[in-house]
Amino acid sequence: MIIEAGHFALVLALMVAIIQVVIPLWGASTGRRPLMEVAQPAAVLQFVLVAISFAALLNAYITSDFSVLTVAENSHSTKPMMYKISGLWGNHEGSMLLWVLILTIYGAAVAVFGSGLPPAFRARVLAVHAMIAVGFILFILLTSNPFLRISPAPPDGQGMNPVLQDPGLAFHPPFLYLGYVGFSMAFSFAVAALLEGRVDPAWARWVRPWTLLAWCSLTAGICLGSFWAYYELGWGGWWAWDPVENASFMPWLSGTALLHSAIVVEKRDTLKSWTIFLALLTFALSLVGTFLVRSGVLTSVHAFASDPERGAFILLLLGIMIGGSLVLYAIRAPILQPTGQFAPVSREGALVLNNLLLATATVTVFLGTLYPLFLDAINGPKVSVGAPYYMATFVPLMVPLLVAMAAGPLLTWKRGDLLGVTARLRVIFGVSLAVMVGTSFVTAGKFALAPIGIGLAAWVFLGTMQDLAGRVHLFKGSFSDTLRRLGALPRASWGMTIAHAGVAVALAGMTVSTGWSAEGIQVMKPGEQVVVAGDIWHFDSTAPVSGSNWSGMQAQFSVSDGGGHPFTVLTPSRRTYSLQQMTLAKVAIHTNNLANWYVVVGDPQPQGGWIVRIYWHPLAPWIWYGVLIMAAGGAVSLSDRRLRIGAPVRRPAVAAGNTHAAA
Amino acid sequence: MPRRDYGTPTAPFPRGARPFFLVPIVCFIGLFIVFGLGLRKDPAILPSALIDKPAPSFDLPPLLKDHPGLAQSDLKGKAVLVNFFASWCAPCREEAPVLAGLAASGAVSIYGIDYKDNPASGRKFLEVLGNPYQRVAVDAAGRTAIDFGLYGVPETYIVDAKGSIRYRLPGALTPENLQSDILPRLAALRHQP
Numbered sequence: 001m002i003i004e005a006g007h008f009a010l011v012l013a014l015m016v017a018i019i020q021v022v023i024p025l026w027g028a029s030t031g032r033r034p035l036m037e038v039a040q041p042a043a044v045l046q047f048v049l050v051a052i053s054f055a056a057l058l059n060a061y062i063t064s065d066f067s068v069l070t071v072a073e074n075s076h077s078t079k080p081m082m083y084k085i086s087g088l089w090g091n092h093e094g095s096m097l098l099w100v101l102i103l104t105i106y107g108a109a110v111a112v113f114g115s116g117l118p119p120a121f122r123a124r125v126l127a128v129h130a131m132i133a134v135g136f137i138l139f140i141l142l143t144s145n146p147f148l149r150i151s152p153a154p155p156d157g158q159g160m161n162p163v164l165q166d167p168g169l170a171f172h173p174p175f176l177y178l179g180y181v182g183f184s185m186a187f188s189f190a191v192a193a194l195l196e197g198r199v200d201p202a203w204a205r206w207v208r209p210w211t212l213l214a215w216c217s218l219t220a221g222i223c224l225g226s227f228w229a230y231y232e233l234g235w236g237g238w239w240a241w242d243p244v245e246n247a248s249f250m251p252w253l254s255g256t257a258l259l260h261s262a263i264v265v266e267k268r269d270t271l272k273s274w275t276i277f278l279a280l281l282t283f284a285l286s287l288v289g290t291f292l293v294r295s296g297v298l299t300s301v302h303a304f305a306s307d308p309e310r311g312a313f314i315l316l317l318l319g320i321m322i323g324g325s326l327v328l329y330a331i332r333a334p335i336l337q338p339t340g341q342f343a344p345v346s347r348e349g350a351l352v353l354n355n356l357l358l359a360t361a362t363v364t365v366f367l368g369t370l371y372p373l374f375l376d377a378i379n380g381p382k383v384s385v386g387a388p389y390y391m392a393t394f395v396p397l398m399v400p401l402l403v404a405m406a407a408g409p410l411l412t413w414k415r416g417d418l419l420g421v422t423a424r425l426r427v428i429f430g431v432s433l434a435v436m437v438g439t440s441f442v443t444a445g446k447f448a449l450a451p452i453g454i455g456l457a458a459w460v461f462l463g464t465m466q467d468l469a470g471r472v473h474l475f476k477g478s479f480s481d482t483l484r485r486l487g488a489l490p491r492a493s494w495g496m497t498i499a500h501a502g503v504a505v506a507l508a509g510m511t512v513s514t515g516w517s518a519e520g521i522q523v524m525k526p527g528e529q530v531v532v533a534g535d536i537w538h539f540d541s542t543a544p545v546s547g548s549n550w551s552g553m554q555a556q557f558s559v560s561d562g563g564g565h566p567f568t569v570l571t572p573s574r575r576t577y578s579l580q581q582m583t584l585a586k587v588a589i590h591t592n593n594l595a596n597w598y599v600v601v602g603d604p605q606p607q608g609g610w611i612v613r614i615y616w617h618p619l620a621p622w623i624w625y626g627v628l629i630m631a632a633g634g635a636v637s638l639s640d641r642r643l644r645i646g647a648p649v650r651r652p653a654v655a656a657g658n659t660h661a662a663a
Numbered sequence: 664m665p666r667r668d669y670g671t672p673t674a675p676f677p678r679g680a681r682p683f684f685l686v687p688i689v690c691f692i693g694l695f696i697v698f699g700l701g702l703r704k705d706p707a708i709l710p711s712a713l714i715d716k717p718a719p720s721f722d723l724p725p726l727l728k729d730h731p732g733l734a735q736s737d738l739k740g741k742a743v744l745v746n747f748f749a750s751w752c753a754p755c756r757e758e759a760p761v762l763a764g765l766a767a768s769g770a771v772s773i774y775g776i777d778y779k780d781n782p783a784s785g786r787k788f789l790e791v792l793g794n795p796y797q798r799v800a801v802d803a804a805g806r807t808a809i810d811f812g813l814y815g816v817p818e819t820y821i822v823d824a825k826g827s828i829r830y831r832l833p834g835a836l837t838p839e840n841l842q843s844d845i846l847p848r849l850a851a852l853r854h855q856p
Binding site: 233240241242273277280281284315318319322323326327329330333334372373374386387388519521582602603611613 | 684685687688691692695697698699749751752753756763790791793815838
C-alpha cells in the first residue's frame with residue numbers, strides 16, 4: 001500500500017502546484033495580499049507531498065519490492081544497499097521523481113527564506129516555479145510513472161548496469177540535478193521580473209544566492225562525473241566531449257556567464273535584458289540537456305522514438321516553458337532600461353567580454369552536440385562530431401577568456417584605465433611569457449598547446465593574486481593595515497579570488513597531464529616488471545576476490561621509484577558480475593596530489609598473463625582539485641553576509657560595493 | 664540614454680516588441696521544428712540505398728605496419744564485418760570490448776576503417792584497446808565513408824561472400840545487438856550464401 005500512497009501523494013502535489021500557480025498570480029495582479037500569501041504554505045506542502053512520494057519509492061527499492069515495475073527492472077536483491085538506493089535515480093522514471101523532489105526543495109526554500117522579498121514579487125516567483133512543477137509532475141504521472149505494479153511479481157530484479165555501481169556515480173546525479181534544477185530558481189525570478197517589467201540591483205541580489213547555489217552544485221556534479229569517467233571507465237582520460245558530458249557543460253557555461261552578468265546588474269544597474277536572457281537560457285539548456293540525454297535522443301536516437309508519446313510530451317513541455325518565456329521576453333525586455341552607463345574599457349566592459357566569450361562557447365558546444373541531429377532533420381549527410389571539432393573551436397575561445405580573466409578584476413567600474421592596468425600587469429605578463437617560452441623549450445614543439453596552457457595558468461593565477469595583493473595594499477601600507485584589509489575583504493571578493501585561482505589550478509592540471517603523461521601497455525605475468533616514466537612496476541601476484549554480487553581476481557603491483565625504493569602497492573581487479581555476465585576492470589590509483597599512478601588489468605591472454613595498462617599522469621589530480629576549488633569559491637561567495645540579509649529596500653541605483661574600485 | 668523610473672509594480676506593455684528581442688524566440692521556434700522533425704523520424708530505419716548492392720569501389724592504405732589495408736577486392740570470398748571507427752569517438756571505445764570478444768571467438772573476420780582520424784591517434788587507440796581487426800585501413804578524407812553512406816562512427820556493415828552489403832548497424836555494437844542482429848545474419852549467410 002505504501003507505493004499507492006506515494007502515487008496518491010504525487011497526485012495531491014500536482015493539485016497543490018496548480019493552486020500555487022493560480023491563486024498567487026491572481027493575488028499579485030489584483031493586489032490582494034491574502035491571496036499572494038497562499039504561495040508559501042503551498043510551496044512547503046508541495047515539497048512535503050513530493051517527499052512522501054519519493055520516500056515511498058525509496059522504500060520499495062530498499063526493501064526490494066519487485067512487484068513495482070521500476071524496481072524489478074533496475075534493482076536486484078544481492079545489490080549492496082548503496083546501489084539499491086542509487087538505483088532509484090539510475091533510470092528514467094526514478095530520476096524524474098528526484099528531479100521534481102529537488103525542484104520542490106528549491107521552491108520550499110524560497111518560501112521559507114524569501115521573507116525579504118516584496119510579497120507580490122515572491123508570489124509571482126513561486127507561481128512560476130509551480131508552473132514548472134505542474135509540467136513535470138504531469139509528465140511523470142502520464143508517461144513515466146514509477147509507481148506502476150507488475151503482476152505476478154518476478155522472484156528477483158533484473159539488476160543494474162555494473163558500470164553504474166560505483167560510489168562516484170551514485171551521488172553524481174543528485175549533485176547534477178541540484179545544479180540543473182537550481183537554475184529553475186533563476187528562471188522563475190527572471191520570469192517574475194518580466195511579468196513585473198522591472199529589473200534592478202535588488203533583483204540581482206535576490207537571484208544571486210540561488211544562482212550561486214546551483215552553480216556550485218553543478219560544478220561539483222561535473223567534477224564527480226569527470227572523475228568517475230577517469231577511474232571507472234579505465235581509459236585514462238577525464239573528458240571525452242560526449243553528448244552526456246556536454247549536456248551538463250552547456251548550462252554550466254551559460255550559468256557562469258549569468259553569475260558574472262548579474263554582478264553588473266547588481267553593481268551598475270545595466271545589462272538587464274541580457275542577464276534576464278541568460279537566466280532563461282541557462283534553465284532552457286538544463287532542460288534540453290536533462291531530457292535529450294535522458295531520453296537518449298543524442299546517444300542512440302532509438303530510445304526517444306521508441307516511445308513517441310514520451311518524446312512528444314517532452315517537446316511540448318519544452319515548447320511551452322522555453323517558448324512561453326521567450327515570448328514574454330520579446331514583449332517585456334525592451335522596457336528594461338539601463339541606468340548605468342560605462343565605457344568599453346571598464347569592469348563592465350570586461351564582464352561583457354566574459355559574457356560574449358562564454359555565450360559563444362556555449363553555442364559552440366551546443367552546435368557540436370546537436371549538429372548530427374540538425375543534419376538528420378534536413379536529410380543531410382550523416383556526421384559525428386568529436387574532440388577535433390572542440391579542439392578547433394572551443395579551446396581557441398577559452399584563450400582570450402583566460403587572458404581577460406586576469407585583467408578584468410583590475411579594471412575599475414564605469415571607466416577603466418587600460419594603460420594603468422597594463423602597467424600593473426607587466427611583471428606578471430613577463431613572468432607568464434617566460435613560463436611559456438621555458439615550457440616550449442621543454443616540449444620542443446611536440447605538444448603545441450602545453451606552453452600556451454601553462455603560460456595562461458600562470459597568468460591567471462598570478463593576475464588573481466596581484467588583484468588580491470592590490471586590494472589589501474600588500475607592501476604598500478603597513479603590515480597591520482594589510483591584515484586589517486584582508487579581514488575586511490567581503491566574502492564575495494574572496495569567492496572570486498578562490499574561484500579564479502581554481503581555474504588556474506585546473507588549467508595547469510589539464511595541460512600538464514595531457515602533455516606529459518606516460519603510459520605502458522603490455523602483457524604481464526606475475527613476477528614480471530616494467531618501467532614507466534622512471535618508476536618500476538612489479539607485478540607481485542594475483543588472488544581471487546568476491547563481493548555480494550560479483551567475483552573476480554585481484555592483482556597486486558608494487559611500485560618503486562628509480563632508486564628502487566618502493567612507495568606504493570596497488571591492487572587493480574577484474575570483477576565479473578554474475579547476473580549480467582559482464583566483466584569490469586577496476587582501476588587502482590595511487591596519488592601524491594602532484595601525480596597519479598594508474599593501473600588497470602585487461603583481458604587475460606591465451607599464452608598466459610594479462611594485458612596491463614599503466615599510466616603516469618602528472619598533475620592530473622589538480623584538474624579535479626581545481627574544479628572543487630572553483631566550487632568552494634562559489635560557496636564562500638554564497639556565505640557573504642550581504643546575500644544573507646538580502647536587500648530589504650529597492651534603490652534606484654547602487655553605488656555600494658565599489659570600495660575596492662580605486663585599489 | 665532615457666532615464667525612466669518604474670516605481671509601479673507592473674509597467675505597461677510597450678506597443679510593439681523590438682526586432683532585436685525577437686531573435687531568441689525565432690531561434691527557438693527553428694529549434695523546436697528541428698526537434699519535432701527528429702521526433703517524427705524513426706531512426707531505426709536508416710536510408711539504406713546500398714543494402715544488397717555491391718560495396719563501393721575503394722582502395723585504402725593500411726593503418727598498421729603488420730596488418731594490410733583494405734580494398735573492395737578484399738571483400739570477396741567470405742562474409743565479413745566492416746567496422747568504421749575513430750580514436751576521437753567515445754562509443755567506439757565502448758564497443759571495443761565487444762569487438763575484441765567477437766574477434767577472439769573467431770566467428771567472423773572483422774575489417775576496420777579508421778575514419779577521419781590522425782593515423783598516430785588511430786594506432787594508439789588500437790594499442791590501448793586492443794586490435795580486433797585482421798585488416799585496418801585509413802580513410803583520412805572520409806571519402807570511402809561517404810560512398811558507404813556512413814551515418815556516423817561507429818558503424819558496422821555485414822558484407823557477404825560476393826562483396827555485397829547485406830546489413831548495416833549504426834552506432835556501437837553491444838552484446839545485445841550482436842546476439843540479436845549480427846550473429847543470426849552471419850549464420851544465415853553461412854548457410855545460404
